[in-house]
Amino acid sequence: MDKIFLVFQREYLSRVRKKSFIIMSLIGPLLTVALFAVPVFIAKMSDSGKTVVVADTGNLFAGKLPEAKDDIQFVATTPDLAQAKAEFKKSKHDALLYIPKQDLANPGGFQVFSRKGLGVSLERDINRAVSLQIENQRLTASGIDRATLDKLKADVSLETVSLSDDGEKSSSTGVSTGVAYACGFLIYIFIFMYGVQIMRGVMEEKTSRIVEVVISSVKPFQLMMGKVLGIAAVGFTQLALWVLLSVGISSVMARSVSPEKMVEDRVSRTTAMASGSTTATVSTDTPQEKAAKKDTNVAAKMTAALRAADLNVPLIVGCFLFYFLGGYLFYGALFGAIGAAVDNDTDTQQFMLPVTMPLVLTFVVSQAILTTNPNGSVAVWMSMIPLTSPIAMVMRLPFGGVPAWQLATSMVLLVLGFIFTTWLAGRIYRVGILMYGKKVNYRELSKWMFYKG
Template sequence: MDKLWLIIRREYLNKVRNRTFVIMTFVSPLIFIGVILLIGWLTSINSSETRQVTLLDQSASGYGQLFEDNSDFEYQRLDNVELENAIAISESDGNYALIHLTDDDQNKVKATIYSNDSPSTSFINSMEEKLSKKATENNLVEKGVDLQDLEDARVKAKVILQTYSGVVSSKASSWVKIALGGAAGYLLMMFIIIYGNMVMRSVIEEKTNRIVEIIVSSVKPIYLMLGKITGTSLAGITQFAIWVILGFILIMVGSAVFGVEAFQNPANQEMVSQAQNMDEMQLIVNDIMQLPLATMIICFFVYFIGGYFLYAAIYTAIGAAVDSETDTQQFMLPVILPLMLAIYVGFFSVMDNPNGTVAVIFSYIPLTSPIVMLMRIPFGEITWWQLTLSILLLYTSIIFVAYLAAKIYRIGILMYGKKTNWKELYKWLKY
């Protein structure tokens, strides 16, 4: 065991003292935050741009009056102009689009948009909503309906979400759970891929340099493999912790200096739109406090460690079986596929039905359970025996996979100049 700790210490210090590791540790957050702020700044510039739209209204009811200038669009109205001339004018002026309003055979409004490129979906939806609302009102008036009476009779239902125990939640509670579960699962997947590849490259480098031949003369291959995995994981955790701290600091500084709302994205627009008043914001805070936060934090580290060691053992075996990183491509699909499948199941099955058959089964399978179970936990419908069974299967599989990986590692690190395939790996497992 003393040699194991020496190997762990050696691997850790070699990683954290490496110049590339140090540079990427401190430069990566700068690049990442810089890209986020740049995207936010470009988005703010793009959203502040006012686009010119040509409007040719040839409808009998004067639907063109619905289109008023705003911060997004300014309308250039054409009167007594033929359609061909209107198209030529709009194109020569470089306008965003031309809206042509006419009446169809049933005296209903028909709108045609002419443009070089397809207009945005929001622009089309906004126009359809205006025209449909006005056309509906005109139809009601023709049928003798008083619009004011109709508006006065309109009632907006208020929906309150409440648990059986009496806890009131917000309409955005599902989005909060999706965001937290998705972030945890995606973070774990990225950590496995990044630092699993780091372990694999380290094994290939030592094998290529023939350093491993000297090391295995005094250390058992299983200890060397476990020490390499543990040391690299500790270096990765160190780097990740620095990234989190620096990233938080840089976001705060960048937002204060540039005034860029860097975290706006279409995925959370519904949640943001539902939280426009303080009451709703308070409900969202209550939703977060009602989540099983202690369970989420503990399980994150449990699955984080278990998932990493499971896949790191596989990455180590692959690194020992090949002579160069190029040769690893044939073995990577079975490693990446379960991770991608777990993300897919998480976002399309867990978010829709966290206790569905698909979500439950994949939260037990060791190769997918770290991601899928982390996505299920925020929904708070998991029993203690489900968690226990999932963790037990995960850590039992680590022992089994590490045993198989050690057999491949023991032979592979001393094999040179021969292309390894799946059939060859199967033979090694028999030795």
């Protein structure tokens, strides 16, 4: 154990002292936020300010084009198609919509012209505007008022409640799905990131011949175990720093834009206005204030949704840490065995595919099955098998309803799977760590497992 600890200490300290580790630990939460926020921001920027000119030959809109929105506006042009095309080529508009004379019973013949490929969102907005206008025309012809029809529609808000042996608990499918994806994504990323570090670390020691000196005093199995545990501690340290920094950033932002603070500021402004004039009744909110109110309402709704979800936070956090560590140790041993078996990155591809495929498959299947039917047979079996349970089980837990025996069985199987893969990797490691310049295949690996000594 002393030798394992020495290897553990060396692996841990050599990595946490690197500038790359410190920088990633500090900016990791910001990069995570940017990963989700930037695509949305770019999408909004690319979809803003679209202008569509309408050549309404069939008089479908009767001179009343759809109202302009933030991302699209409609402008009338001459109903003559040839002239409309000529004017469109000279203008800077984004699209030209041509509407021929229509039979409301069987509408068709619509054309949209653009200089380049028409974006999906713009095409969808144009299609929606035309379809809505045809519906309005049909309603008018049938003697039905659109306003009356809209009043008949109902927007029902469902309150979901889970029934269990412990009693009734409120739940939220959206919140549970978000938490499930976050937990599964973190485990998926960390296993890949730090598993590859183990593989590359073993390969570097092997190719530089340092390992020949090291194993003169340390057994190959002890060296591999210390390396796996040391890099696991690095992963836990970085995860803890990310959590602490995320909580700190969220707390600072919550204080600066908290609903209470905004209400106090608004009350003070209203009081000042009232003292100067008793007739001011019109709201003077600036666009910035309106945007802040909107953001605050979104934050308040998210907070209320998290509280209403009534998640078993201690169970989720505890199981997340267990599967985070168990999944990493399970796959870390396999990555270490790959690093011992090969000499360069090119040879790793044939061995990495069968190791990483269960992880990728679980994450892909989670989007179609685990979050839509978390207690189905596929989800249950995937949360039991050690190859897939680190991601599958943590994605089932936020939805509730996981029996205690399934959770216990999954944990036991994962521990047994880690012990088996460590033994298996150790058999490969003790032979492959001193094997140079030889192309290794699966048949050769199977022989290494049964070498004596």
